[in-house]
Amino acid sequence: MPDIAVFGRYRPGTSPLHRMDPRAKLLLSLAFTAVAFVAQTFWGLAVSAVFVLGFFALADIPLGAAFRSVGPLLFIVAITALLNVFFVQGGTVFVEWWIFRISEAGLVSAAFLGCRLLLLLLGMSLLTLTTATLDITDAFEYLLAPFARIGLPAHELAMIMGIALRFLPQFMLELQTIYRAQISRGATFTANPFKGGLSLISSLMVPLFTSAFRHAETLSLAMDARCYHGGPGRTRLHVLAYTRRDAWGAVAIAAMLALIMATNLIPH
Structure with a gap:
């Protein structure tokens, strides 16, 4: 058996992403997830892919290591794509047998949702790859602290x-x-x-x-x-403190959102 890919393993480094405040990275990761769902075309997914590749390059993490980190979760992508192949119908029918039918719309939907889920997994993996577990825990606790007033533990x-x-x-x-x-x-x-x-x-x-x-x-x-x-x-472990790097992260996510919304207007 080759070495098992481990999702969530921290990769130490000194890149700008490693030095960002964990709270900002957690919020930006959630924002990236929301923005990725805004994409309605393959052009929008292409914009998301460019930003994801840019973030990994900025973090100095090889793309191969990124794919290995999400390897244990790729079955989710495969199952989702397979379900869309058989349950989404429309356009030219390529294969039809008993109750199963593979059509053009099903293949397009499977490819689109598969790519979207893969980009989401890669984007979210950046949080665990560039942030120590204790830092993520501290950031999560800090962001939930205001809700403690209403009894949230x-x-x-x-x-x-x-x-x-x-x-x-x-x-x-x-x-x-x-x-x-x-x-x-x-x-x-x-x-x-x-x-x-x-x-x-x-x-x-x-x-x-x-x-x-x-x-x-x-x-x-x-x-x-x-x-x-x-x-x-x-x-x-560390004292949490926002810096200018966190503001640039927000600018990058905002630029990604603007470009994806622009691609949604492209006729298809």
Whole structure:
């Protein structure tokens, strides 16, 4: 098995994106998601792709590493595209068999939504690739803090999100370690997970979930031992402070929105 792609793994660096305030990056990531949904044509997606490629170049992150980071989630893109192929009808019919029909409109819709989802995954992956998990947690807690006045547990939600972001890479690395350990003991895995029966699946899943629960229990005991309570007064990895770089990020998103809205006016 090759190295497992891990979504959410932080890549240290000193690029302008790495040095941006985490709160600004979180807000800009949400703004990018909204702007990407404004695109109604392939020209709009092309504009989004140019901006995404520019952001990765600015962050000094190779495009191959970006695709590897979203590799575990590409099945979402594939399933969405496949559903559109069969459920969206219109135009020339290319294949028709029983209740299944593949038409021109279905293929166009599948390509459009597949590209949009891929760009969204790549754009959102920039947040985790250029921001440490603790910084994302602090930013999330800070942005939710005003809602604490109406009873929203901002700190608890931020802590849950931070643990989830940190646990996913750990979970995938643990799976890779268990796989290699089983191979060293003579286990054989095929491309079809069901061909070898439940014993092959259980040889991975049982140790994986046992290890996951052990890590969760260790984390809980460690937090209790340190009398962790969070909230005001706790120490933070970095002091959050907006800079001029954050303003340039907002300008870039606004320019992207303007260009995409212009492409929507192009006859198609």
